Amino acid sequence: MAAVTIYDVAARAGVSIKTVSRVMNNEPNVRPAMRERVLDAANALDYSPNLSARSLAGSRSFVIAVFVDAALTIDHWRSERGADYLSRIQLGATLQCRDAGYHLLIELIDHDAPRVRQEVAALLAALKPDGVILTPPSSDNEIVLELLDKANTPFVRLGPERPDGIGPRVHMDDFAAAREVTEHLAALGHRRIGFIVGEPRYGASQARRAGYLAAMEGLNLPVSDNWVRQGDFTFQSGLEAAKVLLALPERPTAIFASNDDMALGCLAAAAEAGVMVPGDVSVAGFDDSPSARFSRPQLTTVRQPVAEMASLATRLLISGVIKGSASRGQVVDELLAFELIRRASTALPPAP
Amino acid sequence: MAAVTIYDVAARAGVSIKTVSRVMNNEPNVRPAMRERVLDAANALDYSPNLSARSLAGSRSFVIAVFVDAALTIDHWRSERGADYLSRIQLGATLQCRDAGYHLLIELIDHDAPRVRQEVAALLAALKPDGVILTPPSSDNEIVLELLDKANTPFVRLGPERPDGIGPRVHMDDFAAAREVTEHLAALGHRRIGFIVGEPRYGASQARRAGYLAAMEGLNLPVSDNWVRQGDFTFQSGLEAAKVLLALPERPTAIFASNDDMALGCLAAAAEAGVMVPGDVSVAGFDDSPSARFSRPQLTTVRQPVAEMASLATRLLISGVIKGSASRGQVVDELLAFELIRRASTALPPAP
DNA sequence: ATGAAAGCGCTAACAG
């Protein structure tokens, strides 16, 4: 059962291995008749080129790697909640890879361990991936960006993330999305709108807060420092922040949490406090996670085009549009549209 | 920026490349002092062996592949519900791989397309993975099993699945679990217990039904054909089956659905029909999916040790306990424990 | 348009 190699195909087709190689790689300079003959031989033998050999000899590995934060991802997997972000990435990226004969590798990286440098360098040296997709917060990790650049490995930074830093980005406009949520609440008649900030390590957290503040200012609505609470994207932090907000003497009639998990925490806090949602207070989230639809009431939130971003990133990488450090001059900055999803958790404020 | 190779390390350490190879692979027959010197050189140069070269030259590829059904997985990803099974697999398998310097590849395979044979053969030829983890329903696909065996690729069949067929298995006892759920309902006082069967293509479906029937018989409880409805593991099928069950003249006081999605369908059907859960009818599911905890009331269900199964399978593969077709004689059959999770959806039957 | 030769970076099978 020795594996069938390019030599077997060449022998059967009566050509040189180079010709077989040409055919397998769709290179030019092969007469149609010849190509046909080689293809027939390959089919008859069930030939499939060995990836390692191709990768070793050539410049392509047919592997796209996705770098995700280890601690975060494991946490999400363990909690069986929130693994949703990675699932969407996998959906978008895997399908593209499949169509192009590529393989997708999810790699956990210890985003802020002292050994990131070594870990990532080793990964790149060992795998030599044809492209890397960076997810937040690695999209903003300068060490990672530097190593990718040095290794001349094409990569795409998946947003949201800080606008600075090198490299191609595929992202969405968190600022605009947060502004739109806030304006939606204002349009319903809310004037006292509370906000729960996300984990500060994420670029998205700042962007969303800025969007909220910009909307409030644009609408000439007052913003009290008391109404802006710090959270960290967890259910628990949302619950605690909401507790404080709901206990305020002049409490907000609406709370906008920077993500769905925290918004669910708000719902829980409201239930505990005997406050009706949306009767007494409206709650909006961000992400459109699956749980946003299982909650009672269902959450008004923002759908992020995560699968679409991953899909686009993968296509850019595979197509060769992005070419490693060679493309540093060239700017790739794709902005994808979000969508405000209005559900039952936001409604008119209570009559005064 | 040429990549650093084994020659660079050998030169710096003043030894032959073979010695470097020995050190990198933890082979014996290297004096500690020598090993130290090589390690120092490797570190100084940030050397990391090229995976493709190792794979091409040697017998190991440091890749473990997980075969999942394409249609099913894409569907789960799209619906953003149920992707949970794959997430748990990834949790268990990825962590083990990471610890051992292996990489995990999730491969979608078109389980019942005419081209499975070619698709899987190509995958094995191209990747030469050190091991393959088969998930249901691929665990039962004879073509896949045959190809794996022929390619001499070690593999583990993740259960539940049919007991027949070759190869090592890591699974849980669906029969016993279903029996336990049924007995739990009976212990609460239920005598008329309905059952919703799962998608027939899954071995688990039969096993769970058998467990239900065995429990009923063992308890001398009547089983009416009317109480056993066919479903297909979807919410919708659970909803429809439950509608029928609830409309029965002498309707069951408890419904045991073969998975959580269908159980959620039951909850929806009950709500529609104005039937209280668990006041009027108890509902139990199977899987302990995340949504089982978001539902109202929360579902009584069975927790499957999916991550543990994947973790064990990965360890078996990496450790070399399972050795491809060479091990066909040797029986590996690991049975992992499930857990009945009692939540609010099951309670005493209504007073007659 | 096709082919021959020379590696890619590593491990395997021997030699010493």
Add this chain to the structure above:
DNA sequence: CTGTTAGCGCTTTCAT
């Protein structure tokens, strides 16, 4: 214990 010599299966480069 350490080193030498061949490949692994493919792509590259350079002839033809």
